[in-house]
Amino acid sequence: MGADARPAVTSERARRRLRRVTDPELDESIVDLGYLDEVAVDGGRVAVSFTLPTAWCSPAFAWMMATDVRDELDALRDVRDVRVNLRDHVHADEITTGVNDRRSFAETFPDAEDGVSAVRAKLDDKARLARQHEAVGALLEAGLSREQIVSLTPADLDGVGRPAADVAGAPDRSPDGDRESPDDDLACLALRDGAVHVAVEAGPLVRYLEKARETGFLADVDDPLFGTPDGEALTAERFDDVRARTRLASVNMSGQGGVCDALNEARRSKLGRKER
Amino acid sequence: MYEHEGEDVFVVDSHIHLWDASEENVKSDGGEQFIQCFYDYHTGFTPEGEQWSLEEYRKYGPERMARDLFGNAAVDMGIFQPTYLNDFYHTGFNTVDDNAELAEQYPERFLLNGRFDPRDGEPGLRELERQKEEYDVQGVKLYTAEWRGDSKGWRLDSEEAFEFLDKCAELGIENIHPHKGPTIRPLNRDAFDVGDVDDAATSFPELNFVVEHVGLPRLDDFCWIAAQEPNVYGGLAVAAPLAVHRPRKFGEIMGELLFWLGEDRLLFGSDYALWNPDWLVETVMNAELTEEQRDEYGVEFDLETKRKIMGENAAELYDIDIEERKRRFEDDAASREFGIGDGYAAAD
Numbered sequence: 211m212g213a214d215a216r217p218a219v220t221s222e223r224a225r226r227r228l229r230r231v232t233d234p235e236l237d238e239s240i241v242d243l244g245y246l247d248e249v250a251v252d253g254g255r256v257a258v259s260f261t262l263p264t265a266w267c268s269p270a271f272a273w274m275m276a277t278d279v280r281d282e283l284d285a286l287r288d289v290r291d292v293r294v295n296l297r298d299h300v301h302a303d304e305i306t307t308g309v310n311d312r313r314s315f316a317e318t319f320p321d322a323e324d325g326v327s328a329v330r331a332k333l334d335d336k337a338r339l340a341r342q343h344e345a346v347g348a349l350l351e352a353g354l355s356r357e358q359i360v361s362l363t364p365a366d367l368d369g370v371g372r373p374a375a376d377v378a379g380a381p382d383r384s385p386d387g388d389r390e391s392p393d394d395d396l397a398c399l400a401l402r403d404g405a406v407h408v409a410v411e412a413g414p415l416v417r418y419l420e421k422a423r424e425t426g427f428l429a430d431v432d433d434p435l436f437g438t439p440d441g442e443a444l445t446a447e448r449f450d451d452v453r454a455r456t457r458l459a460s461v462n463m464s465g466q467g468g469v470c471d472a473l474n475e476a477r478r479s480k481l482g483r484k485e486r
Numbered sequence: 487m488y489e490h491e492g493e494d495v496f497v498v499d500s501h502i503h504l505w506d507a508s509e510e511n512v513k514s515d516g517g518e519q520f521i522q523c524f525y526d527y528h529t530g531f532t533p534e535g536e537q538w539s540l541e542e543y544r545k546y547g548p549e550r551m552a553r554d555l556f557g558n559a560a561v562d563m564g565i566f567q568p569t570y571l572n573d574f575y576h577t578g579f580n581t582v583d584d585n586a587e588l589a590e591q592y593p594e595r596f597l598l599n600g601r602f603d604p605r606d607g608e609p610g611l612r613e614l615e616r617q618k619e620e621y622d623v624q625g626v627k628l629y630t631a632e633w634r635g636d637s638k639g640w641r642l643d644s645e646e647a648f649e650f651l652d653k654c655a656e657l658g659i660e661n662i663h664p665h666k667g668p669t670i671r672p673l674n675r676d677a678f679d680v681g682d683v684d685d686a687a688t689s690f691p692e693l694n695f696v697v698e699h700v701g702l703p704r705l706d707d708f709c710w711i712a713a714q715e716p717n718v719y720g721g722l723a724v725a726a727p728l729a730v731h732r733p734r735k736f737g738e739i740m741g742e743l744l745f746w747l748g749e750d751r752l753l754f755g756s757d758y759a760l761w762n763p764d765w766l767v768e769t770v771m772n773a774e775l776t777e778e779q780r781d782e783y784g785v786e787f788d789l790e791t792k793r794k795i796m797g798e799n800a801a802e803l804y805d806i807d808i809e810e811r812k813r814r815f816e817d818d819a820a821s822r823e824f825g826i827g828d829g830y831a832a833a834d
Contacts, residue, residue, distance in 0.1 A: 263526075264526060336706065455706075461742050462704070462706040465739045468728055469724070472531055
């Protein structure tokens with residue numbers, strides 16, 4: 211099928227792509243969090259408006275989400291123009307204009323002391339730990355020992371998360387690379403010696419791999435799969451104490467998620483705002 | 487006194503305010519947005535029948551406050567935590583002098599905390615001395631992320647802040663309450679980063695650092711620091727009302743706090759008037775960890791633990807003799823006005 215025959219961008223496709231944008235503090239998709247007010251598509255033009263749970267949401271976080279929305283939609287085939295509109299925020303105008311004019315954070319906020327990259331890196335690290343918690347949990351659930359878990363490398367997970375024939379029931383990957391949540395899939399994990407095959411819940415592993423690669427923690431297929439909060443390789447000796455730390459990272463994010471969720475509901479009902 | 491399944495529980499609400507965000511007092515857009523944001527917190531975490539109108543919420547006055555705290559015998563004592571925000575409100579939002587207005591009517595029932603801002607320099611030190619002399623403050627509430635002019639906040643581990651902490655130690659102001667919680671308005675959110683508590687707590691072992699809002703949304707950083715610094719405590723304001731609509735998350739957060747800090751270093755606070763202890767105390771007293779959470783964390787959130795969190799731990803930090811207070815409360819101004827003296831007499 212040639213590019214000309216492809217359907218134009220639809221609001222559904224745009225919305226599906228936006229699932230990749232997370233609230234960096236909560237590591238959850240802004241679509242699931244209900245921040246989107248409107249995704250309007252007109253030919254190759256997409257306009258997205260969104261409202262955050264408070265007008266005080268850190269401008270750095272708001273900036274990250276607004277730029278991620280822009281960049282994800284930009285990456286969609288057939289999209290020629292993206293407009294992002296952050297609403298009802300103390301810095302709504304600066305952020306909306308800055309992001310649409312493709313200015314940097316520092317240009318938009320000359321009095322900010324730092325850029326957003328350090329904050330983003332720190333939150334990404336927390337997200338990696340929280341996701342590690344879920345991934346290790348899935349492996350423990352599947353019956354792996356801590357020794358087996360600490361010896362894993364990305365190579366051992368080669369088939370995990372690939373929606374190919376080797377994972378039954380996985381939906382096809384669309385040309386945009388977006389696919390439905392793989393959370394319900396089971397992956398078959400062949401341990402290094404090949405003698406043991408276990409079925410593991412794929413979703414947590416896929417989510418972990420994605421963040422671990424994105425943050426640069428996993429650069430090589432032979433790197434140890436899991437780490438400590440300091441970025442060292444996980445060992446059997448430190449397994450329990452690191453597990454407590456990753457649990458804490460996960461509870462922090464989901465606990466804050468509960469706070470933002472309540473604020474979001476309260477605010478949307480006050481503003482009379484429903485997602486369209 | 488609060489009664490839970492036939493048992494008395496002495497409640498010290500360690501985080502209360504008497505604020506004025508009336509339209510006349512709002513000085514800037516920031517002030518209006520600030521109270522609106524507070525109101526979202528209020529409605530988001532308050533059971534439907536207990537929600538206030540925005541008008542009531544802007545300015546409720548000392549009479550209503552006394553009724554909310556004592557009318558239903560939910561709270562035995564309260565600790566005021568001032569919040570100045572002079573860039574936002576003409577006469578400040580919630581100052582030590584405003585708080586004193588109510589505290590003086592019920593002198594046995596309230597403790598007044600002061601505040602400082604190291605950017606005030608020498609006059610700030612004099613003001614801290616005045617607060618000690620006039621109100622005998624035993625603690626200070628600190629807003630490290632308060633904007634002022636070009637400054638986007640300050641750090642607790644700075645040289646200037648240490649000068650003020652030295653002054654606190656000298657004056658016997660032992661309880662330092664940094665707000666490390668939801669954002670006010672830091673351009674870079676790290677003005678509420680909890681990292682600076684670490685160095686301050688190590689450098690001032692004679693002071694107690696009660697991190698308000700347990701660092702949310704930095705619970706992980708907070709717990710990690712508190713696990714290593716014995717003089718770091720957690721104030722539960724904002725965490726507590728999660729028990730209303732999100733009991734599972736509340737259980738997880740309590741599980742983490744009890745796991746990392748233990749039951750002796752956590753203090754209940756309603757953050758009044760964000761939430762009203764009139765119903766919140768009951769909500770927290772009735773909250774339970776699930777069996778799964780108790781197994782996961784290896785901790786209990788039972789009556790003994792709740793007694794510590796709801797009052798005994800604050801009493802320890804603020805030198806409150808609970809038994810002696812109970813005797814005095816049999817017939818003090820609040821007990822007479824609200825007819826709650828019998829609860830104390832019966833507890834003898």
